Amino acid sequence: MTAQINKRVLREHFGIRARPEQVVVALAGNPNVGKSTVFNILTGLRQHTGNWPGKTVDNAQGVFSYRHTSFLLVDLPGTYSLLAHTIEEQIARDFICFGHPDATLVVLDATCLERNLNLALQVLEITPRVVICVNLMDEARKKGIIVDIKTLEKELRVPVVGTAARIGEGIEDLKEALWQVATQSTPGEPAPVRYSPEVEEAVQELSSALEAVANGPLNRRWLALRLLDGNPSILAGINTYFELLSN
Ligand SMILES: Nc1nc2c(ncn2[C@@H]2O[C@H](COP(=O)(O)OP(=O)(O)OP(=O)(O)O)[C@@H](O)[C@H]2O)c(=O)[nH]1
Ligand SMILES: [Mg+2]
Structure with a gap:
Protein backbone atom coordinates (compact mmCIF):
# COMPACT_ATOMS: atom_id res chain seq x y z
CA MET A 1 0.00 0.00 0.00
CA THR A 2 2.77 2.43 0.98
CA ALA A 3 4.54 1.61 -2.29
CA GLN A 4 1.36 2.53 -4.21
CA ILE A 5 1.05 5.90 -2.46
CA ASN A 6 4.73 6.69 -2.97
CA LYS A 7 4.44 5.85 -6.64
CA ARG A 8 1.56 8.30 -7.02
CA VAL A 9 3.38 11.08 -5.16
CA LEU A 10 6.50 10.59 -7.25
CA ARG A 11 4.63 10.48 -10.54
CA GLU A 12 2.68 13.63 -9.72
CA HIS A 13 5.95 15.37 -9.00
CA PHE A 14 6.69 14.82 -12.71
CA GLY A 15 3.22 15.95 -13.80
CA ILE A 16 2.04 12.39 -14.53
CA ARG A 17 -1.55 11.73 -13.56
CA ALA A 18 -1.99 8.04 -14.25
CA ARG A 19 -5.07 6.17 -13.15
CA PRO A 20 -4.20 3.53 -10.54
CA GLU A 21 -4.67 0.63 -12.95
CA GLN A 22 -2.87 2.39 -15.79
CA VAL A 23 0.58 1.20 -16.81
CA VAL A 24 3.16 4.00 -17.19
CA VAL A 25 5.84 3.61 -19.87
CA ALA A 26 8.78 6.00 -20.28
CA LEU A 27 10.05 6.44 -23.83
CA ALA A 28 13.79 7.13 -23.99
CA GLY A 29 16.40 7.32 -26.73
CA ASN A 30 19.12 9.37 -28.40
CA PRO A 31 17.93 12.43 -30.34
CA ASN A 32 16.43 11.75 -33.78
CA VAL A 33 16.05 7.95 -33.52
CA GLY A 34 12.29 7.98 -34.08
CA LYS A 35 10.94 8.26 -30.52
CA SER A 36 8.15 10.64 -31.53
CA THR A 37 7.31 8.45 -34.54
CA VAL A 38 6.98 5.42 -32.21
CA PHE A 39 5.01 7.58 -29.75
CA ASN A 40 2.61 8.78 -32.47
CA ILE A 41 2.02 5.38 -33.98
CA LEU A 42 1.26 3.88 -30.56
CA THR A 43 -0.95 6.68 -29.22
CA GLY A 44 -2.47 8.22 -32.37
CA LEU A 45 -4.42 11.35 -31.45
CA ARG A 46 -4.83 10.33 -27.83
CA GLN A 47 -2.03 12.54 -26.58
CA HIS A 48 -1.43 15.90 -25.02
CA THR A 49 1.63 18.08 -24.86
CA GLY A 50 2.87 20.61 -22.35
CA ASN A 51 6.05 21.25 -20.39
CA TRP A 52 7.79 19.29 -17.67
CA PRO A 53 6.81 20.89 -14.32
CA GLY A 54 8.97 23.96 -13.72
CA LYS A 55 10.98 23.44 -16.94
CA THR A 56 10.79 24.83 -20.45
CA VAL A 57 11.26 21.39 -21.97
CA ASP A 58 8.40 19.79 -23.97
CA ASN A 59 6.52 16.93 -22.43
CA ALA A 60 4.18 14.67 -24.40
CA GLN A 61 1.95 12.05 -22.84
CA GLY A 62 -0.38 9.72 -24.70
CA VAL A 63 -2.47 6.64 -24.10
CA PHE A 64 -3.13 3.36 -25.86
CA SER A 65 -4.75 0.06 -24.96
CA TYR A 66 -3.46 -3.44 -25.49
CA ARG A 67 -4.82 -6.71 -24.05
CA HIS A 68 -7.38 -4.79 -21.94
CA THR A 69 -4.58 -2.80 -20.33
CA SER A 70 -4.38 0.97 -20.57
CA PHE A 71 -0.88 2.34 -21.14
CA LEU A 72 0.25 5.92 -20.49
CA LEU A 73 3.28 6.64 -22.63
CA VAL A 74 5.61 9.49 -21.65
CA ASP A 75 7.94 10.82 -24.37
CA LEU A 76 11.23 11.81 -22.69
CA PRO A 77 13.65 14.36 -24.17
CA GLY A 78 16.21 12.79 -26.53
CA THR A 79 19.53 12.18 -24.71
CA TYR A 80 22.85 10.47 -25.39
CA SER A 81 23.41 9.75 -21.71
CA LEU A 82 21.71 9.89 -18.33
CA LEU A 83 24.65 11.39 -16.50
CA ALA A 84 22.88 14.74 -16.52
CA HIS A 85 25.09 17.23 -18.28
CA THR A 86 22.03 18.99 -19.66
CA ILE A 87 18.54 19.77 -18.41
CA GLU A 88 17.15 17.21 -20.91
CA GLU A 89 19.38 14.46 -19.52
CA GLN A 90 18.37 15.41 -15.99
CA ILE A 91 14.66 15.17 -16.82
CA ALA A 92 15.05 11.80 -18.57
CA ARG A 93 17.20 10.36 -15.79
CA ASP A 94 15.06 11.65 -12.92
CA PHE A 95 11.90 10.29 -14.52
CA ILE A 96 13.37 6.83 -15.19
CA CYS A 97 14.93 6.67 -11.71
CA PHE A 98 12.38 8.34 -9.53
CA GLY A 99 9.12 8.49 -11.52
CA HIS A 100 8.62 4.73 -11.22
CA PRO A 101 7.58 3.90 -14.77
CA ASP A 102 6.27 0.33 -15.03
CA ALA A 103 8.52 -0.08 -18.06
CA THR A 104 11.04 1.97 -20.00
CA LEU A 105 11.09 1.70 -23.76
CA VAL A 106 14.52 2.55 -25.16
CA VAL A 107 14.49 3.37 -28.88
CA LEU A 108 17.76 2.77 -30.72
CA ASP A 109 18.88 3.62 -34.25
CA ALA A 110 19.64 0.35 -36.06
CA THR A 111 22.16 2.15 -38.29
CA CYS A 112 24.40 3.21 -35.39
CA LEU A 113 23.81 0.70 -32.64
CA GLU A 114 27.16 1.03 -30.94
CA ARG A 115 26.63 4.67 -29.97
CA ASN A 116 22.97 4.05 -29.08
CA LEU A 117 23.67 1.06 -26.82
CA ASN A 118 25.45 3.35 -24.38
CA LEU A 119 22.11 4.81 -23.30
CA ALA A 120 20.47 1.36 -23.25
CA LEU A 121 23.14 0.08 -20.84
CA GLN A 122 22.72 3.12 -18.61
CA VAL A 123 18.97 2.50 -18.41
CA LEU A 124 19.55 -1.21 -17.69
CA GLU A 125 21.73 -0.20 -14.74
CA ILE A 126 18.72 1.57 -13.25
CA THR A 127 15.89 -0.85 -13.96
CA PRO A 128 15.33 -4.34 -15.36
CA ARG A 129 11.89 -3.32 -16.64
CA VAL A 130 13.13 -2.40 -20.09
CA VAL A 131 12.12 -3.10 -23.68
CA ILE A 132 14.62 -2.26 -26.40
CA CYS A 133 13.24 -1.07 -29.73
CA VAL A 134 15.75 -1.20 -32.56
CA ASN A 135 14.15 1.31 -34.92
CA LEU A 136 15.05 2.39 -38.48
CA MET A 137 15.43 -1.25 -39.50
CA ASP A 138 14.43 -0.23 -43.05
CA GLU A 139 17.31 2.26 -43.18
CA ALA A 140 19.70 -0.39 -41.84
CA ARG A 141 18.55 -2.84 -44.54
CA LYS A 142 19.13 -0.19 -47.21
CA LYS A 143 22.67 0.27 -45.95
CA GLY A 144 23.29 -3.48 -45.86
CA ILE A 145 23.47 -3.53 -42.05
CA ILE A 146 22.14 -6.73 -40.49
CA VAL A 147 21.06 -6.44 -36.87
CA ASP A 148 20.98 -9.74 -34.98
CA ILE A 149 17.98 -9.09 -32.72
CA LYS A 150 18.05 -12.54 -31.08
CA THR A 151 21.70 -12.24 -30.04
CA LEU A 152 21.13 -8.73 -28.70
CA GLU A 153 18.24 -10.09 -26.65
CA LYS A 154 20.40 -12.89 -25.30
CA GLU A 155 23.20 -10.50 -24.37
CA LEU A 156 21.00 -7.84 -22.77
CA ARG A 157 18.48 -10.27 -21.23
CA VAL A 158 15.49 -8.03 -21.94
CA PRO A 159 13.06 -8.11 -24.88
CA VAL A 160 14.45 -6.56 -28.08
CA VAL A 161 12.09 -5.72 -30.97
CA GLY A 162 13.14 -4.59 -34.45
CA THR A 163 10.91 -1.84 -35.92
CA ALA A 164 10.55 0.53 -38.82
CA ALA A 165 8.13 2.89 -37.09
CA ARG A 166 7.56 5.12 -40.12
CA ILE A 167 5.96 2.22 -41.99
CA GLY A 168 4.43 0.55 -38.91
CA GLU A 169 6.70 -2.50 -38.99
CA GLY A 170 7.13 -4.35 -35.68
CA ILE A 171 4.66 -2.24 -33.70
CA GLU A 172 2.42 -5.15 -32.64
CA ASP A 173 5.47 -7.04 -31.32
CA LEU A 174 6.50 -3.89 -29.46
CA LYS A 175 3.12 -3.68 -27.71
CA GLU A 176 3.32 -7.34 -26.74
CA ALA A 177 6.83 -6.91 -25.29
CA LEU A 178 5.73 -3.81 -23.35
CA TRP A 179 2.73 -5.61 -21.98
CA GLN A 180 4.90 -8.53 -20.87
CA VAL A 181 7.50 -6.36 -19.13
CA ALA A 182 5.09 -3.86 -17.56
CA THR A 183 2.67 -6.43 -16.16
CA GLN A 184 4.96 -9.26 -15.06
CA SER A 185 5.53 -9.25 -11.31
CA THR A 186 9.16 -10.33 -11.32
CA PRO A 187 11.23 -8.78 -14.07
CA GLY A 188 14.24 -10.56 -15.52
CA GLU A 189 17.79 -9.80 -14.49
CA PRO A 190 19.55 -7.91 -17.24
CA ALA A 191 23.28 -8.31 -17.65
CA PRO A 192 24.76 -5.64 -15.42
CA VAL A 193 27.79 -3.68 -16.51
CA ARG A 194 30.79 -4.81 -14.43
CA TYR A 195 33.49 -2.37 -13.38
CA SER A 196 37.05 -2.84 -12.13
N1 LIG B 1 13.17 5.40 -42.62
C1 LIG B 1 12.70 5.56 -41.40
N2 LIG B 1 12.58 6.80 -40.89
C2 LIG B 1 12.11 6.94 -39.64
C3 LIG B 1 11.73 5.83 -38.84
N3 LIG B 1 11.32 6.29 -37.64
C4 LIG B 1 11.42 7.62 -37.70
N4 LIG B 1 11.89 8.03 -38.89
C5 LIG B 1 12.17 9.41 -39.33
O1 LIG B 1 13.27 9.90 -38.56
C6 LIG B 1 13.12 11.29 -38.31
C7 LIG B 1 13.19 11.56 -36.80
O2 LIG B 1 12.07 10.95 -36.19
P1 LIG B 1 11.46 11.48 -34.79
O3 LIG B 1 10.34 10.55 -34.47
O4 LIG B 1 11.17 12.92 -34.85
O5 LIG B 1 12.70 11.24 -33.85
P2 LIG B 1 12.85 11.63 -32.30
O6 LIG B 1 13.68 10.58 -31.68
O7 LIG B 1 11.53 11.91 -31.70
O8 LIG B 1 13.70 12.97 -32.42
P3 LIG B 1 13.94 14.05 -31.24
O9 LIG B 1 12.66 14.23 -30.49
O10 LIG B 1 14.32 15.28 -32.02
O11 LIG B 1 15.03 13.53 -30.40
C8 LIG B 1 11.79 11.69 -38.93
O12 LIG B 1 12.04 12.23 -40.20
C9 LIG B 1 11.04 10.34 -39.04
O13 LIG B 1 10.09 10.34 -40.09
C10 LIG B 1 11.88 4.52 -39.41
O14 LIG B 1 11.65 3.49 -38.77
N5 LIG B 1 12.38 4.45 -40.67
MG1 LIG C 1 10.81 13.58 -30.58
Missing part, protein backbone atom coordinates in the same frame (compact mmCIF):
# COMPACT_ATOMS: atom_id res chain seq x y z
CA PRO A 197 37.47 -4.92 -8.93
CA GLU A 198 38.20 -1.76 -6.89
CA VAL A 199 34.95 -0.12 -8.00
CA GLU A 200 32.97 -3.32 -7.52
CA GLU A 201 34.32 -3.66 -3.98
CA ALA A 202 33.36 -0.07 -3.14
CA VAL A 203 29.90 -0.64 -4.66
CA GLN A 204 29.42 -3.73 -2.49
CA GLU A 205 30.39 -1.88 0.65
CA LEU A 206 28.19 1.13 -0.14
CA SER A 207 25.22 -1.02 -1.16
CA SER A 208 25.26 -2.79 2.20
CA ALA A 209 25.50 0.53 4.03
CA LEU A 210 22.56 1.86 1.97
CA GLU A 211 20.28 -1.04 2.86
CA ALA A 212 18.80 0.82 5.83
CA VAL A 213 17.92 3.99 3.91
CA ALA A 214 17.23 2.76 0.40
CA ASN A 215 15.01 -0.26 0.89
CA GLY A 216 12.35 0.83 -1.60
CA PRO A 217 12.29 0.32 -5.33
CA LEU A 218 15.32 2.53 -5.98
CA ASN A 219 18.15 0.36 -7.28
CA ARG A 220 20.90 0.24 -4.60
CA ARG A 221 23.67 -0.75 -6.99
CA TRP A 222 22.85 2.24 -9.19
CA LEU A 223 22.63 4.52 -6.15
CA ALA A 224 26.03 3.33 -4.90
CA LEU A 225 27.62 3.93 -8.31
CA ARG A 226 26.21 7.44 -8.48
CA LEU A 227 27.37 8.28 -4.95
CA LEU A 228 30.84 7.18 -6.04
CA ASP A 229 30.58 9.48 -9.08
CA GLY A 230 29.65 12.35 -6.77
CA ASN A 231 27.88 14.14 -9.65
CA PRO A 232 26.11 17.10 -7.94
CA SER A 233 23.06 17.04 -10.24
CA ILE A 234 22.45 13.37 -9.49
CA LEU A 235 22.94 13.93 -5.76
CA ALA A 236 20.33 16.73 -5.94
CA GLY A 237 17.92 14.33 -7.70
CA ILE A 238 18.47 11.71 -5.01
CA ASN A 239 17.84 14.29 -2.26
CA THR A 240 14.56 15.38 -3.85
CA TYR A 241 13.48 11.74 -4.08
CA PHE A 242 14.07 11.08 -0.38
CA GLU A 243 12.38 14.37 0.57
CA LEU A 244 9.30 13.46 -1.45
CA LEU A 245 9.16 10.04 0.17
CA SER A 246 9.46 11.40 3.69
CA ASN A 247 6.63 13.95 3.26
Whole structure:
Protein backbone atom coordinates (compact mmCIF):
# COMPACT_ATOMS: atom_id res chain seq x y z
CA MET A 1 0.00 0.00 0.00
CA THR A 2 2.77 2.43 0.98
CA ALA A 3 4.54 1.61 -2.29
CA GLN A 4 1.36 2.53 -4.21
CA ILE A 5 1.05 5.90 -2.46
CA ASN A 6 4.73 6.69 -2.97
CA LYS A 7 4.44 5.85 -6.64
CA ARG A 8 1.56 8.30 -7.02
CA VAL A 9 3.38 11.08 -5.16
CA LEU A 10 6.50 10.59 -7.25
CA ARG A 11 4.63 10.48 -10.54
CA GLU A 12 2.68 13.63 -9.72
CA HIS A 13 5.95 15.37 -9.00
CA PHE A 14 6.69 14.82 -12.71
CA GLY A 15 3.22 15.95 -13.80
CA ILE A 16 2.04 12.39 -14.53
CA ARG A 17 -1.55 11.73 -13.56
CA ALA A 18 -1.99 8.04 -14.25
CA ARG A 19 -5.07 6.17 -13.15
CA PRO A 20 -4.20 3.53 -10.54
CA GLU A 21 -4.67 0.63 -12.95
CA GLN A 22 -2.87 2.39 -15.79
CA VAL A 23 0.58 1.20 -16.81
CA VAL A 24 3.16 4.00 -17.19
CA VAL A 25 5.84 3.61 -19.87
CA ALA A 26 8.78 6.00 -20.28
CA LEU A 27 10.05 6.44 -23.83
CA ALA A 28 13.79 7.13 -23.99
CA GLY A 29 16.40 7.32 -26.73
CA ASN A 30 19.12 9.37 -28.40
CA PRO A 31 17.93 12.43 -30.34
CA ASN A 32 16.43 11.75 -33.78
CA VAL A 33 16.05 7.95 -33.52
CA GLY A 34 12.29 7.98 -34.08
CA LYS A 35 10.94 8.26 -30.52
CA SER A 36 8.15 10.64 -31.53
CA THR A 37 7.31 8.45 -34.54
CA VAL A 38 6.98 5.42 -32.21
CA PHE A 39 5.01 7.58 -29.75
CA ASN A 40 2.61 8.78 -32.47
CA ILE A 41 2.02 5.38 -33.98
CA LEU A 42 1.26 3.88 -30.56
CA THR A 43 -0.95 6.68 -29.22
CA GLY A 44 -2.47 8.22 -32.37
CA LEU A 45 -4.42 11.35 -31.45
CA ARG A 46 -4.83 10.33 -27.83
CA GLN A 47 -2.03 12.54 -26.58
CA HIS A 48 -1.43 15.90 -25.02
CA THR A 49 1.63 18.08 -24.86
CA GLY A 50 2.87 20.61 -22.35
CA ASN A 51 6.05 21.25 -20.39
CA TRP A 52 7.79 19.29 -17.67
CA PRO A 53 6.81 20.89 -14.32
CA GLY A 54 8.97 23.96 -13.72
CA LYS A 55 10.98 23.44 -16.94
CA THR A 56 10.79 24.83 -20.45
CA VAL A 57 11.26 21.39 -21.97
CA ASP A 58 8.40 19.79 -23.97
CA ASN A 59 6.52 16.93 -22.43
CA ALA A 60 4.18 14.67 -24.40
CA GLN A 61 1.95 12.05 -22.84
CA GLY A 62 -0.38 9.72 -24.70
CA VAL A 63 -2.47 6.64 -24.10
CA PHE A 64 -3.13 3.36 -25.86
CA SER A 65 -4.75 0.06 -24.96
CA TYR A 66 -3.46 -3.44 -25.49
CA ARG A 67 -4.82 -6.71 -24.05
CA HIS A 68 -7.38 -4.79 -21.94
CA THR A 69 -4.58 -2.80 -20.33
CA SER A 70 -4.38 0.97 -20.57
CA PHE A 71 -0.88 2.34 -21.14
CA LEU A 72 0.25 5.92 -20.49
CA LEU A 73 3.28 6.64 -22.63
CA VAL A 74 5.61 9.49 -21.65
CA ASP A 75 7.94 10.82 -24.37
CA LEU A 76 11.23 11.81 -22.69
CA PRO A 77 13.65 14.36 -24.17
CA GLY A 78 16.21 12.79 -26.53
CA THR A 79 19.53 12.18 -24.71
CA TYR A 80 22.85 10.47 -25.39
CA SER A 81 23.41 9.75 -21.71
CA LEU A 82 21.71 9.89 -18.33
CA LEU A 83 24.65 11.39 -16.50
CA ALA A 84 22.88 14.74 -16.52
CA HIS A 85 25.09 17.23 -18.28
CA THR A 86 22.03 18.99 -19.66
CA ILE A 87 18.54 19.77 -18.41
CA GLU A 88 17.15 17.21 -20.91
CA GLU A 89 19.38 14.46 -19.52
CA GLN A 90 18.37 15.41 -15.99
CA ILE A 91 14.66 15.17 -16.82
CA ALA A 92 15.05 11.80 -18.57
CA ARG A 93 17.20 10.36 -15.79
CA ASP A 94 15.06 11.65 -12.92
CA PHE A 95 11.90 10.29 -14.52
CA ILE A 96 13.37 6.83 -15.19
CA CYS A 97 14.93 6.67 -11.71
CA PHE A 98 12.38 8.34 -9.53
CA GLY A 99 9.12 8.49 -11.52
CA HIS A 100 8.62 4.73 -11.22
CA PRO A 101 7.58 3.90 -14.77
CA ASP A 102 6.27 0.33 -15.03
CA ALA A 103 8.52 -0.08 -18.06
CA THR A 104 11.04 1.97 -20.00
CA LEU A 105 11.09 1.70 -23.76
CA VAL A 106 14.52 2.55 -25.16
CA VAL A 107 14.49 3.37 -28.88
CA LEU A 108 17.76 2.77 -30.72
CA ASP A 109 18.88 3.62 -34.25
CA ALA A 110 19.64 0.35 -36.06
CA THR A 111 22.16 2.15 -38.29
CA CYS A 112 24.40 3.21 -35.39
CA LEU A 113 23.81 0.70 -32.64
CA GLU A 114 27.16 1.03 -30.94
CA ARG A 115 26.63 4.67 -29.97
CA ASN A 116 22.97 4.05 -29.08
CA LEU A 117 23.67 1.06 -26.82
CA ASN A 118 25.45 3.35 -24.38
CA LEU A 119 22.11 4.81 -23.30
CA ALA A 120 20.47 1.36 -23.25
CA LEU A 121 23.14 0.08 -20.84
CA GLN A 122 22.72 3.12 -18.61
CA VAL A 123 18.97 2.50 -18.41
CA LEU A 124 19.55 -1.21 -17.69
CA GLU A 125 21.73 -0.20 -14.74
CA ILE A 126 18.72 1.57 -13.25
CA THR A 127 15.89 -0.85 -13.96
CA PRO A 128 15.33 -4.34 -15.36
CA ARG A 129 11.89 -3.32 -16.64
CA VAL A 130 13.13 -2.40 -20.09
CA VAL A 131 12.12 -3.10 -23.68
CA ILE A 132 14.62 -2.26 -26.40
CA CYS A 133 13.24 -1.07 -29.73
CA VAL A 134 15.75 -1.20 -32.56
CA ASN A 135 14.15 1.31 -34.92
CA LEU A 136 15.05 2.39 -38.48
CA MET A 137 15.43 -1.25 -39.50
CA ASP A 138 14.43 -0.23 -43.05
CA GLU A 139 17.31 2.26 -43.18
CA ALA A 140 19.70 -0.39 -41.84
CA ARG A 141 18.55 -2.84 -44.54
CA LYS A 142 19.13 -0.19 -47.21
CA LYS A 143 22.67 0.27 -45.95
CA GLY A 144 23.29 -3.48 -45.86
CA ILE A 145 23.47 -3.53 -42.05
CA ILE A 146 22.14 -6.73 -40.49
CA VAL A 147 21.06 -6.44 -36.87
CA ASP A 148 20.98 -9.74 -34.98
CA ILE A 149 17.98 -9.09 -32.72
CA LYS A 150 18.05 -12.54 -31.08
CA THR A 151 21.70 -12.24 -30.04
CA LEU A 152 21.13 -8.73 -28.70
CA GLU A 153 18.24 -10.09 -26.65
CA LYS A 154 20.40 -12.89 -25.30
CA GLU A 155 23.20 -10.50 -24.37
CA LEU A 156 21.00 -7.84 -22.77
CA ARG A 157 18.48 -10.27 -21.23
CA VAL A 158 15.49 -8.03 -21.94
CA PRO A 159 13.06 -8.11 -24.88
CA VAL A 160 14.45 -6.56 -28.08
CA VAL A 161 12.09 -5.72 -30.97
CA GLY A 162 13.14 -4.59 -34.45
CA THR A 163 10.91 -1.84 -35.92
CA ALA A 164 10.55 0.53 -38.82
CA ALA A 165 8.13 2.89 -37.09
CA ARG A 166 7.56 5.12 -40.12
CA ILE A 167 5.96 2.22 -41.99
CA GLY A 168 4.43 0.55 -38.91
CA GLU A 169 6.70 -2.50 -38.99
CA GLY A 170 7.13 -4.35 -35.68
CA ILE A 171 4.66 -2.24 -33.70
CA GLU A 172 2.42 -5.15 -32.64
CA ASP A 173 5.47 -7.04 -31.32
CA LEU A 174 6.50 -3.89 -29.46
CA LYS A 175 3.12 -3.68 -27.71
CA GLU A 176 3.32 -7.34 -26.74
CA ALA A 177 6.83 -6.91 -25.29
CA LEU A 178 5.73 -3.81 -23.35
CA TRP A 179 2.73 -5.61 -21.98
CA GLN A 180 4.90 -8.53 -20.87
CA VAL A 181 7.50 -6.36 -19.13
CA ALA A 182 5.09 -3.86 -17.56
CA THR A 183 2.67 -6.43 -16.16
CA GLN A 184 4.96 -9.26 -15.06
CA SER A 185 5.53 -9.25 -11.31
CA THR A 186 9.16 -10.33 -11.32
CA PRO A 187 11.23 -8.78 -14.07
CA GLY A 188 14.24 -10.56 -15.52
CA GLU A 189 17.79 -9.80 -14.49
CA PRO A 190 19.55 -7.91 -17.24
CA ALA A 191 23.28 -8.31 -17.65
CA PRO A 192 24.76 -5.64 -15.42
CA VAL A 193 27.79 -3.68 -16.51
CA ARG A 194 30.79 -4.81 -14.43
CA TYR A 195 33.49 -2.37 -13.38
CA SER A 196 37.05 -2.84 -12.13
CA PRO A 197 37.47 -4.92 -8.93
CA GLU A 198 38.20 -1.76 -6.89
CA VAL A 199 34.95 -0.12 -8.00
CA GLU A 200 32.97 -3.32 -7.52
CA GLU A 201 34.32 -3.66 -3.98
CA ALA A 202 33.36 -0.07 -3.14
CA VAL A 203 29.90 -0.64 -4.66
CA GLN A 204 29.42 -3.73 -2.49
CA GLU A 205 30.39 -1.88 0.65
CA LEU A 206 28.19 1.13 -0.14
CA SER A 207 25.22 -1.02 -1.16
CA SER A 208 25.26 -2.79 2.20
CA ALA A 209 25.50 0.53 4.03
CA LEU A 210 22.56 1.86 1.97
CA GLU A 211 20.28 -1.04 2.86
CA ALA A 212 18.80 0.82 5.83
CA VAL A 213 17.92 3.99 3.91
CA ALA A 214 17.23 2.76 0.40
CA ASN A 215 15.01 -0.26 0.89
CA GLY A 216 12.35 0.83 -1.60
CA PRO A 217 12.29 0.32 -5.33
CA LEU A 218 15.32 2.53 -5.98
CA ASN A 219 18.15 0.36 -7.28
CA ARG A 220 20.90 0.24 -4.60
CA ARG A 221 23.67 -0.75 -6.99
CA TRP A 222 22.85 2.24 -9.19
CA LEU A 223 22.63 4.52 -6.15
CA ALA A 224 26.03 3.33 -4.90
CA LEU A 225 27.62 3.93 -8.31
CA ARG A 226 26.21 7.44 -8.48
CA LEU A 227 27.37 8.28 -4.95
CA LEU A 228 30.84 7.18 -6.04
CA ASP A 229 30.58 9.48 -9.08
CA GLY A 230 29.65 12.35 -6.77
CA ASN A 231 27.88 14.14 -9.65
CA PRO A 232 26.11 17.10 -7.94
CA SER A 233 23.06 17.04 -10.24
CA ILE A 234 22.45 13.37 -9.49
CA LEU A 235 22.94 13.93 -5.76
CA ALA A 236 20.33 16.73 -5.94
CA GLY A 237 17.92 14.33 -7.70
CA ILE A 238 18.47 11.71 -5.01
CA ASN A 239 17.84 14.29 -2.26
CA THR A 240 14.56 15.38 -3.85
CA TYR A 241 13.48 11.74 -4.08
CA PHE A 242 14.07 11.08 -0.38
CA GLU A 243 12.38 14.37 0.57
CA LEU A 244 9.30 13.46 -1.45
CA LEU A 245 9.16 10.04 0.17
CA SER A 246 9.46 11.40 3.69
CA ASN A 247 6.63 13.95 3.26
N1 LIG B 1 13.17 5.40 -42.62
C1 LIG B 1 12.70 5.56 -41.40
N2 LIG B 1 12.58 6.80 -40.89
C2 LIG B 1 12.11 6.94 -39.64
C3 LIG B 1 11.73 5.83 -38.84
N3 LIG B 1 11.32 6.29 -37.64
C4 LIG B 1 11.42 7.62 -37.70
N4 LIG B 1 11.89 8.03 -38.89
C5 LIG B 1 12.17 9.41 -39.33
O1 LIG B 1 13.27 9.90 -38.56
C6 LIG B 1 13.12 11.29 -38.31
C7 LIG B 1 13.19 11.56 -36.80
O2 LIG B 1 12.07 10.95 -36.19
P1 LIG B 1 11.46 11.48 -34.79
O3 LIG B 1 10.34 10.55 -34.47
O4 LIG B 1 11.17 12.92 -34.85
O5 LIG B 1 12.70 11.24 -33.85
P2 LIG B 1 12.85 11.63 -32.30
O6 LIG B 1 13.68 10.58 -31.68
O7 LIG B 1 11.53 11.91 -31.70
O8 LIG B 1 13.70 12.97 -32.42
P3 LIG B 1 13.94 14.05 -31.24
O9 LIG B 1 12.66 14.23 -30.49
O10 LIG B 1 14.32 15.28 -32.02
O11 LIG B 1 15.03 13.53 -30.40
C8 LIG B 1 11.79 11.69 -38.93
O12 LIG B 1 12.04 12.23 -40.20
C9 LIG B 1 11.04 10.34 -39.04
O13 LIG B 1 10.09 10.34 -40.09
C10 LIG B 1 11.88 4.52 -39.41
O14 LIG B 1 11.65 3.49 -38.77
N5 LIG B 1 12.38 4.45 -40.67
MG1 LIG C 1 10.81 13.58 -30.58
